[in-house]
Amino acid sequence: MxxxxxxxxxxxxxxxxxxxxxxxxxxxxxxxxxxxxxxxxxxxxxxxxxxxxxxxxxxxxxxxxxxxxxxxxxxxxxxxxxxxxxxxxxxxxxxxxxxxxxxxxxxxxxxxxxxxxxKVLGRRGFRATVGGRVTYHDSCHLLRGLHEAESPREILRNLEGVEFVELPGADECCGFGGSFAVRLPEVSSQILAKKLENVEATGAACLVACDAGCLMQMGGGLRRRRSRVRAVHLAELLDGGGA
Amino acid sequence: MSQADLSVPFRQRAGSAMKDAFLQEALTIATTKFIGLRREAFGDFPEGEKLRDVAREIKEATLQHLDRYLEQLIDNVERLGGKVHFASTAAEARGVILEIGRRAGARMAVKSKSMATEEIHLNEALEQAGITPVETDLGEYIIQLAHERPSHIIAPAIHKTKGQVADLFAKELRRTVAADPEVLTKIARGELREKFLQADLGITGANFAIADTGTIVLVTNEGNGRMVTSLPRVHVAVMGVEKVVPSMTDLMVFLAILAKSATGQKLSVYTTFVQGPRRAGELEGPEELHLVLLDNGRINQLAGPLREALYCLRCGACLNVCPVYRQIGGHAYGHTYPGPIGILLTAMLSGPASVKELAHASSLCGACAEACPVRIDIPRMLIELRREVDETKIAPRTERAVFKAFGRLLTRPVLYRLAARIARLLQRPFVRDGAIRSLPLFFGDWTRTRDLPAVAPRTFHERWKELAREAPP
Incomplete structure (x- = not known):
C-alpha cells in the first residue's frame, strides 16, 4: 500500500x-x-x-x-x-x-x-502514553451522528499498558452542546455533574473522548472539582508509539 | 411546582425546577426506570428496529393522502352511527364539545387521559359551562387534585413523589394516607367508581383511528378508558387529524412498538376499540358517539418544516431520554407538550416565536431521535426552528450580531489568527496553570461551574511550521 x-x-x-x-x-x-x-x-x-x-x-x-x-x-x-x-x-x-x-x-x-x-488504516494495536485505568465517553455526534461506538473502544481495549473500563451512561450527553453550555449554563452544569459522578465512580485515571467540545466541558468540570481524573483526547493516549 | 409563568425567562424557569428537590427525586427515578424498561423491551424484540422503519413509512404514506384517509374515516364513523366534527382551532373544538354537553344536559364529564383535550384547555371551559370534569386516569386524577397540568405526555404526575401524592390525598379526604402506591390507587378507584356512574359525558382522546373500519382506538393501562367510553350516555373523542391510520394491519405495527417505547410493556394493558355508539340490542355503550377531528395548526405543517412532527405517537420516549427534560421536568417548558417533541408541537400550535427560547433548550445530543419509535429527526427540526427564529429576526439583536461577526471572522483566516493572539493577550490576568477559573460578563456563564482552557501559548497554526520540518524525508 x-x-x-x-x-x-x-x-x-x-x-x-x-x-x-x-x-x-x-x-x-x-x-x-x-x-x-x-x-x-x-x-x-x-x-x-x-x-x-x-x-x-x-x-x-x-x-x-x-x-x-x-x-x-x-x-x-x-x-x-x-x-x-x-x-x-x-x-x-x-x-x-x-x-x-x-x-x-x-x-x-x-x-x-x-x-x-x-477502518481505513486497519490499525488497532497501539502503545499508551500513560498507564492505569481509562474510561471512554461517547460523544453524541460521533455515536448517534456517525454511528461510531466501536472504533475508539477497539483501540482502547487493545491499548497496551492500559485497563479499559466502561463508563456507566457513556452514551449520555455531557451537557456541552455548543452554545447550549452558555445559554442554559445551569442545566448544562447539572448534566455535567451527573456525568462526572459516573466518571469518578469508575476509578479511572483518564477519561477519553473523541471530541474537543466534550473534552472542554468535562475537562473543565473535572478541573473545577479538583478531580484526579484527567480528560484527554484519544490521540494524546496514543502518542507513545505506533503499531 | 405547577405550570410555569411564561413571563419568566426559560432559563429561570429551568433554574427553579432544578432547585425543587421533590421534582429532582421524582424525575431521576421515573426517567431512569422508563429508559431501562424501554431498552429491555426492544432488546427482547429483534423485529422492533424493522417495525420502526415500517411504522415511519406508514406515517409518511398516510400524510401524503391525509385528506383521503380522513374522508374514509368520517364516512365509516358516520356509517356506524357516530357523528364527526371538524375543528380548525382549539376554540372551535371547545365550542363543539360544549354544545354536545349542553344538548345532553350534562352536569359531569368523566375523562380518560388525553393530551388533545389538554391542548385545547377543555377542563376550564367545561367548568365554566357548569360541567364538572373528572379525570379518571390515576396520574391525571392526582394533578387535577393538585390543580396542576401534566408534566409528561404519558405520565402526567411524573413530577410528584409518592409521598407528595399521599399528602395530597390526605388533604382531600381529611385523613391520613400511607405513601403506598397500592393504597393510593385503591383510594382513587373508590372515589372514581361513583363518578363513572354519575357522569353524562365521557371524554377521551384517541391514540389512533382506523380509516377503513371507522374504529377509534384507545391504549390505556388502568381500564378507565373502557369505563369512560361505555358508561356515560355520550362519548366524545378528541383526536388530532394526523392520528388516522389506514387499516387494522397498519395499527398492529404501531401497537407493536408504542407501549415498548412508552413504558417498556409489550402491549398496554387495555387496547380499546370503539366501533360506533350502542347498537340496537346491545347492552352497553353510549347512545351517542362524537369524534372531534382537531386541526389547530397541524394541517399547515403538512407542507411545513415541522411535517415530521406529525408522525408523533405521543409515547413520551423522547422526554425520558432527553438530558434537558431529565433535569427540569415538564412544567418548566411552560406549554401543553413538554420535552423535545413538545418544543416542535408548541411551534406547530403557536408559531415559531413561541419557542424562541425553547428552540435552544436542547444540546442536540440526538437521544430523542434515537428513542423515537418512528425516528422523528427532532434535532434537525430544532435547528430549523432556530434558523427561522434568526432569519425572521425574532432572536435577540445582540445574539445575532455576535454570531454574524463570528461568521465573518471564520471566513477571514488572517483575522481569525489575529483574534486568537488578541484573546491570548486579554486572558493573561485570568490564566492560572493553563486554565481560567473566572471571567467577567457572559463568559461567567461558562466559568461559574467549569474551568475554561486558556488559549494555548502557541496555537496549532503557530506550531505547524516546525511540525512540517519534523516530517521524514
Whole structure:
C-alpha cells in the first residue's frame, strides 16, 4: 500500500485550545507511514453557526473549507461533531452545483480520527502514553451522528499498558452542546455533574473522548472539582508509539 | 411546582425546577426506570428496529393522502352511527364539545387521559359551562387534585413523589394516607367508581383511528378508558387529524412498538376499540358517539418544516431520554407538550416565536431521535426552528450580531489568527496553570461551574511550521 496522504482538519477548538492533540495526531499518523498535510487558512467547520441557526454564515464558512480541502485524499478530524458537520451537513448547505459536488466528495473522504485509524488504516494495536485505568465517553455526534461506538473502544481495549473500563451512561450527553453550555449554563452544569459522578465512580485515571467540545466541558468540570481524573483526547493516549 | 409563568425567562424557569428537590427525586427515578424498561423491551424484540422503519413509512404514506384517509374515516364513523366534527382551532373544538354537553344536559364529564383535550384547555371551559370534569386516569386524577397540568405526555404526575401524592390525598379526604402506591390507587378507584356512574359525558382522546373500519382506538393501562367510553350516555373523542391510520394491519405495527417505547410493556394493558355508539340490542355503550377531528395548526405543517412532527405517537420516549427534560421536568417548558417533541408541537400550535427560547433548550445530543419509535429527526427540526427564529429576526439583536461577526471572522483566516493572539493577550490576568477559573460578563456563564482552557501559548497554526520540518524525508 502506498503511503496514505492525510489532510488534517484541526478545527477551531483544536487549533486554539488543544494544539497538542493536533501535534499528537500528526506524529502518530507519520509513524503509521502517512504523509500529513495541513491546508493553511483553515478556521472552523461552521458547526456552531449551523446549530444555532445561522445558516447563511455557516454556508460561507463551509464553502471555503470545501475549497481548502478539495484536493485531499483523506481528511482526518479530531472531533466527531466537526466530522459529522462536514459529512452530513456540507453537501446540503452548498447551493452552487460544482461546490455541492466537491462537498459530496469531501464528505466521502472525511474521517474522525479513531475511524480513520481502525477502518481505513486497519490499525488497532497501539502503545499508551500513560498507564492505569481509562474510561471512554461517547460523544453524541460521533455515536448517534456517525454511528461510531466501536472504533475508539477497539483501540482502547487493545491499548497496551492500559485497563479499559466502561463508563456507566457513556452514551449520555455531557451537557456541552455548543452554545447550549452558555445559554442554559445551569442545566448544562447539572448534566455535567451527573456525568462526572459516573466518571469518578469508575476509578479511572483518564477519561477519553473523541471530541474537543466534550473534552472542554468535562475537562473543565473535572478541573473545577479538583478531580484526579484527567480528560484527554484519544490521540494524546496514543502518542507513545505506533503499531 | 405547577405550570410555569411564561413571563419568566426559560432559563429561570429551568433554574427553579432544578432547585425543587421533590421534582429532582421524582424525575431521576421515573426517567431512569422508563429508559431501562424501554431498552429491555426492544432488546427482547429483534423485529422492533424493522417495525420502526415500517411504522415511519406508514406515517409518511398516510400524510401524503391525509385528506383521503380522513374522508374514509368520517364516512365509516358516520356509517356506524357516530357523528364527526371538524375543528380548525382549539376554540372551535371547545365550542363543539360544549354544545354536545349542553344538548345532553350534562352536569359531569368523566375523562380518560388525553393530551388533545389538554391542548385545547377543555377542563376550564367545561367548568365554566357548569360541567364538572373528572379525570379518571390515576396520574391525571392526582394533578387535577393538585390543580396542576401534566408534566409528561404519558405520565402526567411524573413530577410528584409518592409521598407528595399521599399528602395530597390526605388533604382531600381529611385523613391520613400511607405513601403506598397500592393504597393510593385503591383510594382513587373508590372515589372514581361513583363518578363513572354519575357522569353524562365521557371524554377521551384517541391514540389512533382506523380509516377503513371507522374504529377509534384507545391504549390505556388502568381500564378507565373502557369505563369512560361505555358508561356515560355520550362519548366524545378528541383526536388530532394526523392520528388516522389506514387499516387494522397498519395499527398492529404501531401497537407493536408504542407501549415498548412508552413504558417498556409489550402491549398496554387495555387496547380499546370503539366501533360506533350502542347498537340496537346491545347492552352497553353510549347512545351517542362524537369524534372531534382537531386541526389547530397541524394541517399547515403538512407542507411545513415541522411535517415530521406529525408522525408523533405521543409515547413520551423522547422526554425520558432527553438530558434537558431529565433535569427540569415538564412544567418548566411552560406549554401543553413538554420535552423535545413538545418544543416542535408548541411551534406547530403557536408559531415559531413561541419557542424562541425553547428552540435552544436542547444540546442536540440526538437521544430523542434515537428513542423515537418512528425516528422523528427532532434535532434537525430544532435547528430549523432556530434558523427561522434568526432569519425572521425574532432572536435577540445582540445574539445575532455576535454570531454574524463570528461568521465573518471564520471566513477571514488572517483575522481569525489575529483574534486568537488578541484573546491570548486579554486572558493573561485570568490564566492560572493553563486554565481560567473566572471571567467577567457572559463568559461567567461558562466559568461559574467549569474551568475554561486558556488559549494555548502557541496555537496549532503557530506550531505547524516546525511540525512540517519534523516530517521524514
Amino acid at each position: 502506498t503511503a496514505p496522504r492525510v489532510a488534517l482538519m484541526v478545527t477551531c477548538l483544536g487549533d486554539v485550545f488543544f494544539p497538542e492533540v493536533g501535534v499528537s495526531i500528526v506524529r502518530l499518523l507519520r509513524r503509521l507511514g502517512a504523509t500529513v498535510e495541513f491546508p493553511p487558512g483553515q478556521t472552523c467547520c461552521g458547526l456552531p453557526l449551523f446549530n444555532s441557526g445561522y445558516h447563511t454564515e455557516a454556508r460561507a464558512v463551509a464553502a471555503r473549507t470545501v475549497a481548502l480541502f478539495r484536493d485531499a485524499d483523506n481528511v482526518v478530524v479530531p472531533s466527531g461533531s466537526c466530522a459529522w458537520m462536514v459529512k452530513h451537513e456540507y453537501p446540503g448547505l452548498m447551493q452552487d452545483p460544482a461546490l455541492k459536488k466537491d462537498a459530496l466528495r469531501l464528505a466521502g473522504r472525511t474521517y474522525e480520527l479513531s475511524q480513520f485509524l481502525v
